[in-house]
Amino acid sequence: AQKITQTQPGMFVQEKEAVTLDCTYDTSDPSYGLFWYKQPSSGEMIFLIYQGSYDQQNATEGRYSLNFQKARKSANLVISASQLGDSAMYFCAMREGPSNSGYALNFGKGTSLLVTP
Amino acid sequence: DTGVSQDPRHKITKRGQNVTFRCDPISEHNRLYWYRQTLGQGPEFLTYFQNEAQLEKSRLLSDRFSAERPKGSFSTLEIQRTEQGDSAMYLCASSLVASGRGSYNEQFFGPGTRLTVL
Numbered sequence: 209a210q211k212i213t214q215t216q217p218g219m220f221v222q223e224k225e226a227v228t229l230d231c232t233y234d235t236s237d238p239s240y241g242l243f244w245y246k247q248p249s250s251g252e253m254i255f256l257i258y259q260g261s262y263d264q265q266n267a268t269e270g271r272y273s274l275n276f277q278k279a280r281k282s283a284n285l286v287i288s289a290s291q292l293g294d295s296a297m298y299f300c301a302m303r304e305g306p307s308n309s310g311y312a313l314n315f316g317k318g319t320s321l322l323v324t325p
Numbered sequence: 326d327t328g329v330s331q332d333p334r335h336k337i338t339k340r341g342q343n344v345t346f347r348c349d350p351i352s353e354h355n356r357l358y359w360y361r362q363t364l365g366q367g368p369e370f371l372t373y374f375q376n377e378a379q380l381e382k383s384r385l386l387s388d389r390f391s392a393e394r395p396k397g398s399f400s401t402l403e404i405q406r407t408e409q410g411d412s413a414m415y416l417c418a419s420s421l422v423a424s425g426r427g428s429y430n431e432q433f434f435g436p437g438t439r440l441t442v443l
Contacts, residue, residue, distance in 0.1 A: 251414060253434035299367050310380055311422070312358055313432060315367025
């Protein structure tokens, strides 16, 4: 069974600083995908970034980058130059295999990020 | 509007009543997923459709839960004889799984329906 662990219930960061949100995972599948989603107070899940298990380079999307350490089974999200609008819940998720749930996502418990002025 | 929409956004009901939620996916998407999110947790997968076929439903929480996608477009999630433990956010997501993109499967989420059972 797959498992996603986010050990930081809450994080604070000052505006314009960088912040790292931790995510570790456990799976026996050699092929998997890791996602980060942002959930503001409105409730909608917003896709941020994706990393495939066979990708050679760490994924980047604008101010978001994913520090993928396969041997350690970690996929930490780095947000650079934090903005007040980054305050939200952040979820790490793993894509399940196609044979059972059609690539459904298995989510961690999330990290609440608060960006302060 | 090109996003995933859900209706209603909020639903308050009394224990024992039936409720039905609707999800309209992005029009060209062939996969549709339902998730449940309880307070302080990440979303939990319930079921999914490939076009009109429901290919996985063993993760539905009980036989009181059922879902349909009759024409491969919108989907409904019904909860019969609601219980207080059913209070949660119900999220719908859609994706386009095509040749060469199946392993990526970026899912686009709707705003969710928040259910409160009194």
